[in-house]
Amino acid sequence: MAPLLDVDSLAVTLPGPRGPLPILHDVSLSVDEGELVGIAGESGCGKSLTAQTLLGLLPAGAKVTGSARFAGTDLLGLDNRGWQRVRGAGIAMVFQDPTAALHPMLTVGRQLTEHMRVHLRMDRRAATRRAVELLDQVRIPDPERALRAYPHQFSGGMRQRAAIAIALAARPRLLIADEPTTALDVTVQAGILALLDRLRTETGLAVAFITHDLGVLSALTTRGYVFYAGRVVETGPTGALLTAPAHPYTSALLGARPHGTQTVGTLRPIPGSPPAPGEAPPGCPFEPRCRHAEPECGTAPPRLDPVAVDRSVACVVRPHLEVAAR
Amino acid sequence: MTTVQNGEPGAVTTTAPRPRRAHPLLAFLAKRLAITAGLLLGVTVVTFGLVNVVPGDPVTANLSDQALNDPATVAAFREKWGLDQPLWQQYLHYLGNLLRGDLGISQQTGRSVLDDLVRYVPATLELAIPTMVLALVIGTGIGMLAAVRNGRATDQIVRVGALLGLSTPPFWLSLVVLYVFFYQLGLAPSGGRLSTAFSPPPTVTGMYTVDAALAGQWDVAWDAAQHLTLPVLVLTSLTVALLVRFVRSAMLEVLQQDYIRAAYAKGLPTRVVLRRHLLRAGLVPVVTVSGLAFASLLSGTVLVESIFGWPGVGQYAYRSATALDLPAILGVSLFVALVYTLVNLTVDLLYGLIDPRIRLS
Numbered sequence A: 001m002a003p004l005l006d007v008d009s010l011a012v013t014l015p016g017p018r019g020p021l022p023i024l025h026d027v028s029l030s031v032d033e034g035e036l037v038g039i040a041g042e043s044g045c046g047k048s049l050t051a052q053t054l055l056g057l058l059p060a061g062a063k064v065t066g067s068a069r070f071a072g073t074d075l076l077g078l079d080n081r082g083w084q085r086v087r088g089a090g091i092a093m094v095f096q097d098p099t100a101a102l103h104p105m106l107t108v109g110r111q112l113t114e115h116m117r118v119h120l121r122m123d124r125r126a127a128t129r130r131a132v133e134l135l136d137q138v139r140i141p142d143p144e145r146a147l148r149a150y151p152h153q154f155s156g157g158m159r160q161r162a163a164i165a166i167a168l169a170a171r172p173r174l175l176i177a178d179e180p181t182t183a184l185d186v187t188v189q190a191g192i193l194a195l196l197d198r199l200r201t202e203t204g205l206a207v208a209f210i211t212h213d214l215g216v217l218s219a220l221t222t223r224g225y226v227f228y229a230g231r232v233v234e235t236g237p238t239g240a241l242l243t244a245p246a247h248p249y250t251s252a253l254l255g256a257r258p259h260g261t262q263t264v265g266t267l268r269p270i271p272g273s274p275p276a277p278g279e280a281p282p283g284c285p286f287e288p289r290c291r292h293a294e295p296e297c298g299t300a301p302p303r304l305d306p307v308a309v310d311r312s313v314a315c316v317v318r319p320h321l322e323v324a325a326r
Numbered sequence B: 001m002t003t004v005q006n007g008e009p010g011a012v013t014t015t016a017p018r019p020r021r022a023h024p025l026l027a028f029l030a031k032r033l034a035i036t037a038g039l040l041l042g043v044t045v046v047t048f049g050l051v052n053v054v055p056g057d058p059v060t061a062n063l064s065d066q067a068l069n070d071p072a073t074v075a076a077f078r079e080k081w082g083l084d085q086p087l088w089q090q091y092l093h094y095l096g097n098l099l100r101g102d103l104g105i106s107q108q109t110g111r112s113v114l115d116d117l118v119r120y121v122p123a124t125l126e127l128a129i130p131t132m133v134l135a136l137v138i139g140t141g142i143g144m145l146a147a148v149r150n151g152r153a154t155d156q157i158v159r160v161g162a163l164l165g166l167s168t169p170p171f172w173l174s175l176v177v178l179y180v181f182f183y184q185l186g187l188a189p190s191g192g193r194l195s196t197a198f199s200p201p202p203t204v205t206g207m208y209t210v211d212a213a214l215a216g217q218w219d220v221a222w223d224a225a226q227h228l229t230l231p232v233l234v235l236t237s238l239t240v241a242l243l244v245r246f247v248r249s250a251m252l253e254v255l256q257q258d259y260i261r262a263a264y265a266k267g268l269p270t271r272v273v274l275r276r277h278l279l280r281a282g283l284v285p286v287v288t289v290s291g292l293a294f295a296s297l298l299s300g301t302v303l304v305e306s307i308f309g310w311p312g313v314g315q316y317a318y319r320s321a322t323a324l325d326l327p328a329i330l331g332v333s334l335f336v337a338l339v340y341t342l343v344n345l346t347v348d349l350l351y352g353l354i355d356p357r358i359r360l361s
Helices: A047-054 A080-086 A108-119 A124-137 A143-148 A156-168 A186-203 A214-220 A238-243 A248-255 A319-325 B011-015 B024-053 B058-062 B071-080 B087-099 B113-148 B153-167 B170-184 B208-214 B218-255 B258-265 B270-298 B302-307 B313-322 B326-354
Strands: A005-016 A019-031 A036-040 A063-070 A091-094 A174-178 A206-211 A223-228 A231-237 A305-308 A311-313
Touching: A005 A047, A019 A036, A019 A047, A019 A063, A019 A206, A019 A231, A036 A047, A036 A186, A036 A214, A047 A063, A047 A174, A047 A206, A091 A156, A091 B258, A108 A124, A108 A143, A108 A156, A108 B270, A124 A143, A124 A156, A156 A174, A156 A186, A174 A186, A186 A206, A186 A214, A206 A214, A214 A238, A223 A238, A223 A248, A231 A238, A231 A248, B024 B087, B024 B326, B058 B071, B113 B153, B113 B208, B113 B218, B113 B270, B113 B313, B113 B326, B153 B218, B170 B218, B170 B302, B208 B218, B218 B270, B218 B302, B258 B270, B270 B326, B302 B313, B313 B326
Parallel strands: A036 A206, A036 A223, A091 A174, A174 A206
Antiparallel strands: A005 A019, A005 A063, A223 A231, A231 A311, A305 A311
């Protein structure tokens, strides 16, 4: 069966002040029906731009090549009306900061029902009834009152729950969640993650979960993609990615991440910083920061090659894979 | 007044006192009323002082050369208008009358200043109201269009047009409009409020179009409306030019917001996003500027009123000032101060209507 979302060799170039800037290179990924897929990487690695591309929300002047198919539709060939049909009803999005993503001057009810009425052709009463159900589903107490409230009257966690309800309102099949817990308190994060997982099992919703936090990835997703400088550098089952990373970048990310009882001294920050768009080295983008770099790494960007079942790595050295295989 | 000038709508909630029992809106209004009273008192002091400091003498400004040569006439004039008393006595006298609602008698018209204002203000209102309504609709529309088409040809044309409009002297535009529409095309009357063939309708609001319509005199209403077109056209284009720049920059800022992207991501049609999400959020700064523009229209537009022979507040102010007609100058100053405070109060209340985050309760 074809995956729900199938992205192949996607490349995006944005107009810059000094000529076009390539942001995404050769990105391929897929999400199956009802699957929870993680997309991880540092800020500026192209995760969010991938989401924008999949919703047709790129800034004017962006150039896109490759292919992106969603439920049989060629996304990249859509006109404005076609996009309007896909957005919300096919692919929906939850943004990083619910305070910024909810309109401050419209009631939650209005923001919940307006696209239902467009996509599902519901009248006001039916839409309101569904809105109450949705708010109940995302565990917002007293849904009838919440409908009449404005976003600023909610707490941060409640706002994100409302934003998720809004994203689900027009019955999308894929939800792209762009760092939905980053702007929230740690104590609230777990609740949002549990909510997304519950929604997936209850409604068969597919979720593409974008995060910079590998811990969130392991808690939630079954499969993951690691992005670096606009490329997918490693992909595989989340468990394997985290316990036996094959790409030096993945393992460096894991080493830089505080967890459990670690003290700061044992954390290993990655030296240097990711290349700015348009300034990537000719070879592997991670080569300048890589502890395992060898001369051949600097010649050409490595292809994403399969190394095991469901497992691909874009690295010619693959030091960790050998360790893991032994 | 202060909240608008520092451009911080949030100040409404922070500066409003929080008494335990009174409704917050009432407390807010009471405070504003007190401020207004203080402001008006200040206006009388300043105007009184200024008029007496400027070189020039009401006696010479009002009496003919012949009368000036007669000491008895001059003395009688001084005594009649209280000019022989010390300044502070003149001021206290004026203030006492003011508290009884007496604005004094205009030396120019010989009528009470209040009667004069009642006569001139509606004429200005009749220009200001349609101008503001048209300018708001057109200015918001064009400004939004420019913001949505940021950087493209439409935007460039709008920006150049607004700049041209802002740098056009009102009197020049008035003359051009008169030349084209009255002299060349004969489409509109040259000036005044009504053709000589008609007499003014019975006064209710003082606005001829409204009063004529109320009296069922449709031919008079139509004639008055025709007389309105050219001055309203001039004032509207100038106000639109002012508004467009503010609307454009306000809307551009809103377009950057996540909630606009979120609205598109929900699959809403573009027109819904623009009308419901963009317009609402960009309205707060627009209301601020519109308030100031409206207040300035209400205070009279001397040049446009002069060219179109429109007997409004601007003309009255101009004639009183050149004649050093102190009671009239004070009356106009008080009126203008009152207009600005009322408009600012309305603007502050509108903020609360538009943005629930700064609602008073």
